[in-house]
């Protein structure tokens with residue numbers, strides 16, 4: 001039976017990054033992916049910040065299957081009868097090293113897995129790891145069906161539902177209130193139509209986030225990203241609230257598609273893909289133990305994902321944690337020490353990187369984002385204020401501040417707005 005230096009479970013961004021670094025450094029690495037190919041079972045919204053991947057594979061955008069470069073960010077507060085949006089464009093985001101990338105997982109993960117193979121690792125796709133092997137109380141390999149694969153270290157990169165991290169004693173089930181349910185459609189449209197509708201040229205792309213009526217006031221939001229020849233349109237909704245509301249995410253997505261802001265953007269499009277996936281969203285509050293003897297847990301499996309309401313960063317956190325896990329494995333190999341003590345270096349590396357520093361800076365965000373007023377009240381309030389400002393009814397106008405004060409008074413109180421702003425200041 002062949003013994004591997006390292007076994008990686010999961011061919012998503014975390015697993016591929018980890019396997020790539022270890023294989024490039026000369027370790028004998030085996031990566032298991034349960035999907036028929038890496039990416040087959042995976043989904044995300046699709047806007048991805050690139051610095052971490054650029055460190056791993058310099059100028060990756062020259063060869064990776066990038067759909068578009070994000071040059072336009074829109075934050076839209078969606079009300080019943082319209083919306084109020086902040087539309088940001090930067091010409092600086094149009095050139096290398098770019099700022100954000102829009103990608104589709106099936107193509108992107110497939111490309112990453114190819115890089116892993118080129119680096120010298122074995123990628124075993126279509127093989128699900130069912131269990132861990134233990135020796136003298138520490139993880140010593142994995143089991144696929146009845147077959148055993150021993151190794152010095154196992155990197156767990158098996159995503160949000162990681163059964164293996166539970167078997168390793170690193171975590172328990174994540175709670176519904178700590179997760180968001182994501183649903184998404186990929187809607188095909190001709191390239192020129194997309195560029196006209198979103199005011200884009202060449203490979204420019206738009207990332208649009210929606211807050212408000214699209215989730216019927218439940219914590220969460222909508223997203224729309226422009227691919228080359230399609231749009232990624234979806235919702236993420238806090239799972240605990242969704243379950244309590246008895247609403248279905250798929251129904252809400254259908255409703256979202258019929259909102260006038262969306263329906264005209266997707267008009268004439270053809271849905272070619274539908275997917276659903278969970279997101280771990282409570283940051284540091286839900287982060288499990290990261291290391292045990294013989295095993296490390298990375299990416300979504302360790303809840304290493306940042307959601308501030310303005311941005312959702314999962315993939316580059318997954319890549320960064322995969323790289324830190326690989327670095328830890330390489331140091332452990334040099335010392336020939338794979339004990340929990342030796343592998344605690346992993347947490348140290350994450351603390352030195354943006355991963356744990358960002359999660360710490362925004363540790364208040366997950367609790368702040370549970371405030372229903374963000375989704376129910378403020379989008380409607382903004383809509384009413386701007387509708388009143390931009391409307392003429394033939395009567396003498398009131399001062400703008402007077403209009404704002406009257407609408408706020410009708411809807412809520414100044415004190416609760418100041419209190420929400422104060423909480424926002426501390427959280428995001």
Ligand SMILES: Cc1cc2nc3c(=O)[nH]c(=O)nc-3n(C[C@H](O)[C@H](O)[C@H](O)COP(=O)(O)OP(=O)(O)OC[C@H]3O[C@@H](n4cnc5c(N)ncnc54)[C@H](O)[C@@H]3O)c2cc1C
Nearest residue numbers: 010012013014034044045046047129159182299300314315
């Ligand atoms: C709706 C939605 C929108 C998102 N939008 C964005 C976004 O715009 N930008 C962003 O940066 N992030 C986004 N994310 C988050 C991002 O997708 C994740 O943070 C990231 O994919 C985590 O990577 P990972 O490698 O840890 O896990 P995953 O990508 O989940 O990969 C885990 C892999 O492990 C495999 N696997 C699982 N169990 C086993 C097993 N037992 N044996 C073998 N293989 C196994 C799976 O098939 C999968 O390939 C979004 C997520 C969702 C759900």
